[in-house]
Amino acid sequence: MKSTQQKLFTPVQLGAIALKHRVVMAPLTRSRSEQPGDIPGDLMIEYYTQRATDGGLIITEATNISITARGWFGAPGMFTDQQVAGWKRVVDSVHAKGASILSQLWHAGRSSHSTMTGGLEPVSASVDPAYWNDPEITISTPGGWQLTSPHRALEIPEIKAIVEDYRKAAERAKSAGFDGVELHAANGYLIDQFLEDGSNKRTDEYGGSIENRSRLLLEVVEALVSVWGGDRVAVRIGPGGIWNGMSDSNPQALFAYVVEQLNRFGLAYLNIIEPRIKGNVLISEGQPPVAAEQLRKIFTGKIISAGGFEPDTAEAILEKGDADAVAFGRHFVSNPDLPRRIQLGLPLTDYDRSTFYTFDKHGYIDYPLYEEKHVAA
Numbered sequence: 001m002k003s004t005q006q007k008l009f010t011p012v013q014l015g016a017i018a019l020k021h022r023v024v025m026a027p028l029t030r031s032r033s034e035q036p037g038d039i040p041g042d043l044m045i046e047y048y049t050q051r052a053t054d055g056g057l058i059i060t061e062a063t064n065i066s067i068t069a070r071g072w073f074g075a076p077g078m079f080t081d082q083q084v085a086g087w088k089r090v091v092d093s094v095h096a097k098g099a100s101i102l103s104q105l106w107h108a109g110r111s112s113h114s115t116m117t118g119g120l121e122p123v124s125a126s127v128d129p130a131y132w133n134d135p136e137i138t139i140s141t142p143g144g145w146q147l148t149s150p151h152r153a154l155e156i157p158e159i160k161a162i163v164e165d166y167r168k169a170a171e172r173a174k175s176a177g178f179d180g181v182e183l184h185a186a187n188g189y190l191i192d193q194f195l196e197d198g199s200n201k202r203t204d205e206y207g208g209s210i211e212n213r214s215r216l217l218l219e220v221v222e223a224l225v226s227v228w229g230g231d232r233v234a235v236r237i238g239p240g241g242i243w244n245g246m247s248d249s250n251p252q253a254l255f256a257y258v259v260e261q262l263n264r265f266g267l268a269y270l271n272i273i274e275p276r277i278k279g280n281v282l283i284s285e286g287q288p289p290v291a292a293e294q295l296r297k298i299f300t301g302k303i304i305s306a307g308g309f310e311p312d313t314a315e316a317i318l319e320k321g322d323a324d325a326v327a328f329g330r331h332f333v334s335n336p337d338l339p340r341r342i343q344l345g346l347p348l349t350d351y352d353r354s355t356f357y358t359f360d361k362h363g364y365i366d367y368p369l370y371e372e373k374h375v376a377a
């Protein structure tokens, strides 16, 4: 059994959010919202409540800010009254166990299909036919796994309208009782499509220079902060990530600028995905965390590090001082009692990738607690 003196199990303050431990649940798309309507229902309540701990932090799965933001069948939304009512039940149940919960706000951009966006073409910073022809990029749609649909570039007034959609979603998240919001600016979705020059070929004030490519991100953060205050807003970035067709000619310079700019908002935290992870697959076995190490020198607030962590490497990054908390993704899928298992050095249950994005309770709410498994064995 491990000592309880691990740094992972010491308190930390992330903006306005006080935590009793630093084992954070990473945002995880699981496709179990109720259809039609993308509404959080009983399954989702059970799933999040199982993973809530006293003084812990849950970041929800990516949540659509509008119909045209949708990019993954079964992902929940934050743009109708029914969705807000469903989320309120999730949030109340998680709060009853003493945990905090942030809503991760999402616009999928080009990573979508017209059957998801009300028949409209998905939108992006600019047009890249190679993306919708890339056989490696498939998404979950009502018609099963498909290539993305051809997308088009956003006009400037539409960009302003999307910033407004983010603001409205932030307000809705507030009325659902969340503790704050996290902006999904990673993994090749809309904000990232604007940030990185592999996908942003615009020549107006939203493209070209690093300053211009960062404009949408900063405008959205400003909108979220206007609703919540900086200390309840967080941003997730994936510097150097190559998932979802992403690339940038100089990710170091781009993300150094982004993070420097984010300093002025006094955010709750910055959630940084290590480039050793490609979406949900570890691609560089043994590579130490590098993104948090570099950005720690620039960001003045708290950092949550994510991507390929095990209990010992999570403890190590906290000891080294490059992060303040660690978000676990896949281990949280299959270990509803993950913080306790880490604290006590108990073995972890393996996850089953085949049920990550299915639609029922199997592989979702039926992973046992350590004791249940032990007794059953």
Ligand SMILES: Cc1cc2nc3c(=O)[nH]c(=O)nc-3n(C[C@H](O)[C@H](O)[C@H](O)COP(=O)(O)O)c2cc1C
Residues within 6 Å of the ligand: 026, 027, 028, 029, 030, 060, 061, 062, 104, 184, 186, 187, 236, 273, 277, 279, 280, 306, 307, 308, 309, 327, 328, 329, 330, 331, 356, 357
């Ligand atoms: C099933 C699954 C769904 C995911 N969905 C999201 C998501 O909605 N938003 C997000 O920012 N990252 C998402 N990710 C990425 C995780 O948050 C995390 O960064 C990644 O799994 C690496 O962490 P890990 O090695 O602890 O699993 C997802 C990963 C998995 C495995």
